[in-house]
Amino acid sequence: MSGARPARKSSGRDGDETLRAFPGRLWCVVPAAGRGTRFGAQRPKQYVALAGKPLLQWTLERLAACERIGGLVVALAGDDAHWPGLRELAGKPVLTTVGADERSGSVLAGLRALPASVGGDDYVLVHDAARPCVRGDDIARLIDRGVAAGGALLAAPLRDTLKRADAQTRVAATESREARWRALTPQLFRRAELMDALERADRDGVAVTDEAMAMELAGHRPLLVEGAESNIKVTTPADLVLAEFLLRGLRAEG
Structure with missing residues (x-):
């Protein structure tokens, strides 16, 4: 994968041993090697403070709290000086590897860093580091429906009127929103199939x-599984305010 750095040795407790303690649960890869330059912060976006914690930590804690997830692999930048050295969350292993400049390269590095006990036909999740408000019940529904369908992603149908702009940012046309969805994460696929697809795209x-x-x-046709609109991706500073509000609600729900 272009731009990929050699993976460093994974950290955390022995992944294979820990996985056996969580039968039937899936591993989740979290690409977190990006710089998030559009966000405009001095540090990478995933480490910007959100309600007293780094954004990335909120995301990892939400994932680890999900009963259906058994372990996490986080793909970090090779020169990451902000990673807090997490080895486990909620009793589940947290492994790390070196990612790439592009998201796809980081995901591929994370897939390669999974424990050997995760076979090629086993399903794995991939989740954005900047989506800290994902709901556990959405993940459970994604797994149940996605495994039966051979692969799936959380998504949300478009509800607003959709406009296409011209070069002067004037309205060129009103587009149909019928059958249009916004892609969310996690996304769920078999380990080997996803690795092959990412490698082919790179080639x-x-x-x-x-x-x-x-x-x-x-050549695959992933299933769209409707997820909560609250599963926002933090892209701008204004999104942080909304994410903090949403997290308060999620914590209140328990």
Whole structure:
């Protein structure tokens, strides 16, 4: 994968041993090697403070709290000076590896760093580091429906009127929103199939923006599983305010 750095040795407790303590639960890869330059902060976006903790830590804690997840692999930048050295969360292993400049390269590095006990036909999740408000019941529904369908992603149907702009940012047309969805994460695929799809996209010089796109290019048709609109991706400073509000609600729900 272009831009990928050699993976460093994974950290944390022995992944295979710990996985046996969580039968039937899936591993989740979290690409967190990006710089988040659009956010405009002095440190990488995933380490910006959100309600007293780094954004990335909120995301990892939400994932670890999900009963259906058994372990996490976080792909970090090779020069990451902010990683707090987490080895486990909620009694589940947290492993790390070196990611890449592009998201797809980081996901591929994370897939390669999974414990050997995760077979090629086993399903794995991939989740954005900047989505700290994901709901556990959405993840459970994604797993149940996605495994039966051979692969799936959380998504949300478009509800607003959709406009296409011209070069002067004037309205060129009103587009149909019928059958249009916004892709969310986690996304769920078999380990080997996703690795093959990402490697093929790289060989073909195609910049894929999410795992489902790579799978589509490889001939798969992932299932869209409707997820909560609150599963926002923090992209701007204003999103932090909304994420803090949403997290308060999620904590109140328990």
